[in-house]
Amino acid sequence: MRAVVIRMESALLAIILTSIVALSFLMNGNATGITSTFIRSEYPSVDIPLNNKVFAVPRGYNAPQQVHITQGDYDGKAVIISWVTADKPGDSKVQYGTSEKKYEFSAKGVMTNYTFYHYKSGYIHHCLVDGLEYDTKYYYKIGNGDSSREFWFTTPPKIDPNSHYIFGIIGDLGQTFNSLSTLEHYMKSAGQAVLFVGDLSYADRYEYNDVGLRWDTWGRFVEQSTAYQSWMWSAGNHEIDYMPYMGEVTPFKNYLQRYATPYLASGSSNPLWYAIRRASAHIIVLSSYSPFVKYTPQWMWLEAELKRVDREKTPWLIVLMHVPIYNSNEAHYMEGESMRAVFESWFVQYKVDVVFAGHVHAYERSYRFSNIQYNVTSGYQYPVPDKSAPVYITVGDGGNQEGLAGRFRDPQPNYSAFREASYGHSTLELINRTHALYHWNRNDDGNKTAVDAFVLHNQYWGANHGKRKLEKHNVRKIMMDEIATH
Numbered sequence: 001m002r003a004v005v006i007r008m009e010s011a012l013l014a015i016i017l018t019s020i021v022a023l024s025f026l027m028n029g030n031a032t033g034i035t036s037t038f039i040r041s042e043y044p045s046v047d048i049p050l051n052n053k054v055f056a057v058p059r060g061y062n063a064p065q066q067v068h069i070t071q072g073d074y075d076g077k078a079v080i081i082s083w084v085t086a087d088k089p090g091d092s093k094v095q096y097g098t099s100e101k102k103y104e105f106s107a108k109g110v111m112t113n114y115t116f117y118h119y120k121s122g123y124i125h126h127c128l129v130d131g132l133e134y135d136t137k138y139y140y141k142i143g144n145g146d147s148s149r150e151f152w153f154t155t156p157p158k159i160d161p162n163s164h165y166i167f168g169i170i171g172d173l174g175q176t177f178n179s180l181s182t183l184e185h186y187m188k189s190a191g192q193a194v195l196f197v198g199d200l201s202y203a204d205r206y207e208y209n210d211v212g213l214r215w216d217t218w219g220r221f222v223e224q225s226t227a228y229q230s231w232m233w234s235a236g237n238h239e240i241d242y243m244p245y246m247g248e249v250t251p252f253k254n255y256l257q258r259y260a261t262p263y264l265a266s267g268s269s270n271p272l273w274y275a276i277r278r279a280s281a282h283i284i285v286l287s288s289y290s291p292f293v294k295y296t297p298q299w300m301w302l303e304a305e306l307k308r309v310d311r312e313k314t315p316w317l318i319v320l321m322h323v324p325i326y327n328s329n330e331a332h333y334m335e336g337e338s339m340r341a342v343f344e345s346w347f348v349q350y351k352v353d354v355v356f357a358g359h360v361h362a363y364e365r366s367y368r369f370s371n372i373q374y375n376v377t378s379g380y381q382y383p384v385p386d387k388s389a390p391v392y393i394t395v396g397d398g399g400n401q402e403g404l405a406g407r408f409r410d411p412q413p414n415y416s417a418f419r420e421a422s423y424g425h426s427t428l429e430l431i432n433r434t435h436a437l438y439h440w441n442r443n444d445d446g447n448k449t450a451v452d453a454f455v456l457h458n459q460y461w462g463a464n465h466g467k468r469k470l471e472k473h474n475v476r477k478i479m480m481d482e483i484a485t486h
Contacts (some may be wrong), residue, residue, distance in 0.1 A: 033367075033412045035166075036451070038442070043097035043177040046401040047202075047214070048221075053182060054463030055217045061146030066219025067142070068226035068256075070233060071193075073109045074265040074276045076156040078130035078228060081109070082260055083142055084122040084219065091127045096140040100152075103141055103291065106435035114257050116210065117246040126260045129465055134158040151423040152226045156193070156279045161315050161433040166190050169393075169426040170196035171322075171358025172236070174220050174400025175214070178423045178443070182399045183225060185441060186425045187446040193229050195283065197358035198322035199237025200332075202400045205238075208246060215254050216276060228474040234285045235272050236322040236358060251289075261285070266305060273298050274484075275305050280430050282314040288323040294344055306350050311460040315433040319390070324357035326366045326383070328416045331405035332359050345372045348388045349402045351459035353436075356430070358396035361405040362421040363440055366382035366392040383415045391456065395440070399423045418452050434461045 058065050064083040072078030072234045081094050087117060095103035109127025113120070125142075132138065141150045157163040168191030173179050186194070201218030201256045203211045225231070239255040256271060263274035272287035273361065282304060292298045309317055325336035325344065336357070347355065348370050368387035392415075397404070405423040422442045429437040440452040 034418045040422045045401045052185040063147040064143040077132050080260045081127045082300045086122040089123045094127045110208035116212045120211040126341045163279035166429045168194045172396040174198040174202040178399030181443045192232040198234045199238040283318045286321040319355045323357045323359045327359045328409045328413050330407040352390040353391045355392045364394040364419040365417045367417045401406040
């Protein structure tokens with residue numbers, strides 16, 4: 001037992017030292033970045049066959065399928081529960097309670113369906129369940145008779161600056177065997193909710209009726225997680241589904257029918273951009289493929305939403321988008337430049353802690369850099385270290401059929417801290433108002449491997465409260481407390 005403890009402490013000290021160095025680099029931006037030389041021996045980048053068990057239709061006539069939940073209000077006391085019945089409308093009612101098999105309450109939802117080319121969707125149900133208690137496990141039941149199904153979820157802790165919470169971050173998932181590896185590894189983590197940075201099913205890589213079919217298979221594929229914890233959705237380019245050759249010209253048609261967001265709760269006029277507060281985090285979701293320049297609805301909403309952020313209550317300010325605004329991969333290089341030009345100054349002004357993006361099928365983390373001094377006459381054309389800037393993290397490495405983006409630009413830009421073309425997922429563990437632990441986990445041929453890890457220091461509480469200095473013993477105490485609680 002003593003040997004095990006010694007090994008744990010040795011590993012812990014190694015993480016602490018690595019974290020201190022990494023944090024120093026994050027804050028000062030004066031280090032040389034790392035380009036990993038790891039070569040991924042991957043599964044074939046093809047979708048899982050339709051007869052695989054991960055796509056199995058649940059037993060029973062008209063049984064609910066593709067079950068998924070997301071936060072249903074601004075502060076985490078509601079969920080939106082969504083599902084599909086394939087054969088007939090059925091009932092949009094959710095029965096729920098705090099004891100298994102005992103459903104004290106019920107809520108009534110709405111039902112819709114749609115067509116895409118000649119594909120006819122099942123009956124899609126969305127039900128808002130509100131008035132919930134914080135930090136409580138709820139059991140819920142949907143469907144009728146022998147075909148009904150039962151699940152559970154746990155609400156987040158109350159809004160509090162020191163609420164402890166763990167987010168998973170996943171992007172560009174798809175439905176390949178690599179996707180399955182990522183999903184399974186995430187489910188083995190302690191993640192309590194997912195921040196999803198766009199590109200869900202990749203159904204748009206199919207044609208005609210197979211587009212709708214692959215939206216259905218993806219919904220059944222991810223149900224093993226989405227039915228039990230909230231996934232906060234953001235849309236990517238593969239959700240646009242603009243296919244004029246099929247007569248389908250309404251952008252985001254499949255996505256908007258199937259995946260609800262609580263956009264009205266944050267005063268948004270569109271479900272593609274919205275905000276929520278959860279535990280100690282204020283999370284802002286942006287749409288890379290909707291108008292965002294000055295005076296557009298998204299721009300005006302974000303200007304107002306940033307003014308609503310109360311860092312005394314929710315110290316962690318997190319932004320989600322699909323297209324990264326700092327990216328040193330040849331894939332999609334500079335695609336985020338227009339959004340950077342519009343929003344980066346706000347990210348710095350409001351001291352956003354971290355910006356998560358997808359789109360590029362690789363992993364990359366930045367130092368704290370900004371390019372807000374640049375204009376057409378200043379001559380300051382290169383990003384510079386900026387202690388008020390967010391850390392930018394690209395996690396478009398979920399496992400989709402397009403494969404990895406393995407061509408990084410050389411030399412590695414000064415703003416790039418670490419980059420690797422592998423599949424994986426991230427977790428962000430909010431310890432308290434000042435510190436969070438971040439991990440990126442590589443999926444190494446079936447093994448969950450933590451590759452990039454560091455302590456993230458809160459921008460607001462550091463800069464505004466004179467706590468920027470991170471001492472070794474403080475980090476060690478936080479890490480030891482974490483081990484003790486787990």
